[in-house]
Structure formats: structure tokens, C-alpha cells
Amino acid sequence: MNLHRRLVTLADVARESGFGESTVSRVLRNQGSFSKRTADRVAEAVAKLGYVPNRLAGSLAGNAASAGSQLVGIVIPSLANIVFPDLLRGLTGALDRTGFQSVIGVSDYDPDREEALVAALLSWRPAGLVLTGLEHNPDTVALLRAAGIRVVEMIDTDGPGLDLVVGFSNRAVGEASAAHLVARGYRRIGYVGHDILRDLRAGKRLAGFEAALQGTGYGLIDREIVAEPSSATAGRAALDRLLDRTPDLDAVYFSNDDMALGGYFCCLARGWSIPHRLALFGYNGLDITAAMPQPLSTIRTPRLRIGEIAAERLAAGGPAETIDLGFALVAGATA
Template identity: 55%
Template sequence: MNDKTSLITLADVAKTAGVGESTVSRVLRNHGSFSDKTRTRVMAAVEALGYVPNRIAGTLASTGSPLVAIIVPSLSNIVFSDVLSGITRTLEAGQRQAVFAVTDYDAEREEALVAAVLAWRPAAVMLVGLEHSAGTRRMLGVAGCRVIELLDVDGTPMDIAVGFSHRAAGRATADAMIAGGYRRVAYVGHDIRRDTRSAKRFNAFTQRLQEAGIPLHDHDIRPSPSSISEGKQGLANVLERSPDIDAVYFSNDDMALGGYFHCLAAGIAVPERLAIIGFNALDICRHTPQPIASIRTPRIEAGQRAAELFLADAPAQTLDLGFSLVEGKTIRRE
């Protein structure tokens, strides 16, 4: 790499192209008037010099930042990759640039990342969920940018919320268990202290069972993030304590897939002996020998709609996209 590349300035591009600096700026921002011939000359100079625009300076000097900061809990979970896909494709069509960071489900880390991205003066900050630290909420409240909270509508958003109700999803899962005639129901999940949306589903699920006169028979909540291996171990633990359970709700499809693999390895008939249901309806769970029952969530759509609302400068609102039950072949209906 040429170490001098970073020293090349807008003035260098203007001199090479034989135009003024303001003309170069208009071409690079694709804003204002300039001829096709001028654009060709400027872009040829940019390519020849290897010029990289100073986005920070451009942001601070303009009234509208092109940057949208997106902060997600994880990239190992395909759920958030889907959300990012929906956001970035829509933002790019609107000539906005997405930057993202990962919290690992840590509220303090989220607060630090929010402070860091706000230094770039983004036009919007997108976060997952409605629960944040007091410091995060305070910073975003005075930041002067749009705030969009994703994948949850169970609460009061700071500005715009786009997602679905996790409490309703938990109750819908319980209703599927009840409709299937299951009465010894267990739960296997990941760390609900950090993942507040998972906690909302779990609490609503157990409450709905209680209303139907079916107390939760057993549960195993793993202290780690969700994974196939944690789901497999969690189900093994539950079956060791409570071999008579007849159905298990897993906090998400990663965990449910691990539970399904445990059943295959242990020769446990699904759903004749044990029913399994997950959450998110990941594509991989549609292709197991028996497609795993789950709740389908609108992840890509949530990203797209959030970006569309931002680009349209929509008023503060909550947009509930809903969800649907995918029955699969791992639960029965009476």
C-alpha cells in the first residue's frame, strides 16, 4: 500500500481534474449541479490518485450525515445478520452508509458503543430491543438523531420501534403446546438476564401455561449465549431430572436444533415421545429430517421497514409486523 495515499486531499483531486474543490465535493456527494464531463474528469482523478473521502469531515461540515449506526447483540446468530441485510440494502438504495457494532448482549458495552458512534454524528442510531441502560437512553435523548429500536414492540420506544411482540409469541407457543394436549412441559433456554426479549417470551409462556392449569414441569436456563451445543446439553439435563416430560419449548431455533440432535442420538421419538418447538424459524430447521416447529419472525422485513421509515423521516411510531406459527413435524395437534 502507498503510504502517501492517506495524504491525498480534496485539493489534490481538484488540481488533477482541473476544477474547483467545491465541484469535486459536489461530484463525490452526488449533490448539486455538474456536467457528465466534469464528473468523468473528477472520478478519473479520484481513481488515479487513490483518493479516499474524509467522511468524518464531510459529516461535520454538512447538515445531513450519510451515516447510520447499527448496534446488534451478536453476529454469530443469523437472526441479526438477516436484520442487517434488510437494513443495509435499503440504506444503500437511499445513498446512506451503514456502520455497525456488536454488544455481546452487554448493556454496558452497548452504552460505550453508543457513545463512540455518536461522536461520528450519525443521522440515526438503530439498536435491538427496547431495554437499555440509563446512560444509553440519556445520550440518545439529546443526540439530535433518529433512534430506531428493532425486533421488539413490548414497551415504549424512544422514537421508532419496528418488530413484533415477544410476549405474544411466548403465549402463542404455549397455546400450541396446549392445543397439542401436552401437560408435562419443560423449557430450555439461554441467558435471559442479558437477552431481555427471550425473557419476555419465557415469562409469557409460563404465565399462559399457568392460566391453562399447566405449571411448567421443569426448565434449564443455560448461563451462556444460545448455541446448538447448549440446547443439546440443556435438554439432556432436563431429561435426567424429569424423564416424564412430553414437550419442550426452546428459547430459539439454535437451542431447539441441539435438542433435536440429542433426541436423534438418544433414540427419543419426536413428536411421539417428546415434542419440540423453537423460535425464529431458521432455514436450517426446515431441512432437518422432521422440520422443527417454530415461530417465524420477520427479521429481514424489520430491517427493511426500519430503514424505510428512517429514509422517509417518518414520525415517531411503533410498527408491529407480527409473527406466525410454523407447525413443522415436531409437535402434534389433538
């Protein structure tokens, strides 16, 4: 390709159209005043030369102290769990509509990587930053404060936020799940989960679950926690281990629907009837679980909506606040 030829610049368009650079710039941004004829001439020149504006220069020149570029930085912990693509979908959808572009970083649930990513994203002078969860390194917070930009923390509302917070209470999710199981008469309840040291939200759900269970007088009988990320395979294997150890459970709470689906397959393979021999309860409201012969009992979370609201609030401006979007318990047929 033409690595040799200089790219077309605003000055070229100005020369070609016969107007000044400022005028062309105004027309291109549809800002300030100019006549219809001018706009047409400029459009013509742009088309003829194949001009593509250079936003690097634009953002640098524009008020660099305040919201510089039309970029929004997004840091998510993972892409392996469907939750995050869903959040991204909501974010990019709403962001596109408001003319923003998304720069994305994946932290692998590592606070240090999150910090590095925040620093890297900040160097593009984004208009705002979107993070996941409320827990960050002190240095990350310092960077954020110094940058003086809007920040959204998604998913978790169980604690104080830096600026905007959009999500729901993971603790309340755990409590609601426990209440449901107890109300249905289950007493010998176990837990199958993935790495709570890394996925802090899963930890908060479990804490809420256990607390609610204690409150009713029944405790958690046994638990099986895997170190790996959540997956159906991990869920199936973990439930197998749990049942080998403690066969007389009557219900199992899973850290999420991926794990629960693995649990479902485990029961199918053992020929155990659900929910009579064993009840299953998940978390997330994955599409797949609705297609199961027996729909999974789970908690449906407003993932897409969280992304959308986060993006909209970021674009709209407004006071710092915490927005709790709640969740819905889906009774299903497995618990």
C-alpha cells in the first residue's frame, strides 16, 4: 500500500475547496456557522481527496485539559465469562450511539494489571473510564483522581464507589438465592464455585448466601471450590467430587450458570432426578439455561442494561451516584 505518499490533511482539503482551514474544520464538525454552498464545496473536496480526519490531532488541539478525546477506556477482568461480552455489548452499543469509541483492556482479574491498563488507557486522554467492581489498588485510584475524568464502576454496588456505580448488590443475590432454596424446603445445601479470591463478586454472593442461610438456622453443609475459572467442565467435575464426599445433599448452589450447567450434566450422567434427588441453583440467567428441558433456577442479571446505562451516564454527565439495577430470580424447574 502507499506507505510512501503523505496522507491527506485538512490543509489539503482547504486548498482543494478554496476555503481556509478553520472554515473546513467548522464544516466537518458541523459547528459554528457556514453557508450551505461552503458545506457542499467542502464535502466535494473531501470526497475527491478521500480525506479521513486525524482524531489524534483533533483531540490534542481541542481542550486537552478537559475531556480530550472521544475515546472511552474500558477495563474488564476477563472475556472468557459471557458476562463480560454482554457488558461490552451494552457499552459499545450505547457508546457508538453517542459517537464514542471504546479502547479495551483485559485485566485477568489482576489488580496490578488493572492498574497498568488504567495508566495505559489514561495516556490516550479518554473522556471517561469504565472499570469492573469496586476494589482497586490505591495507586489505581490515585491515577484516576489525578486524571480528573469520569469513572464508572460496573456490576457491584456493595460498597462505596469512586464516581458513578452501575450494577446490583451481589450480596443480595446470594441472600435471595438462599431464601429461595430454604423456602422450597431444601435443608442440606452445598456450594460449588470457582476461584473467589480472584472473582470478588462471586465471593460476595457466597457471603450473602451463607449469612442468609445462617439466619434461618441451617448452615452450608459442604462446599467444593475450584481454582480455575468457571466452566461447565469444571462445574461437572466439582459437583462429582462434592457428591462423592457428601452424597446426602438435597440442593447445590453454584457460583454461576456455567458451573450449574456442568452440575446439570453431572446429574444427567448419574441418572439423578432433578430436583427430587438434587436441586440446582445457578446465577446469571444465561440464555442456554432457558433452553434446557428443565429450565435452570437462577438469578437473571441485567448485564446488557448495566453496560448501556454506564455508557449513557458517562456520556451525559451528571452527579456521582450509585445506580442499582436490581436482578430477577427465575424460579425454573431445577430448584
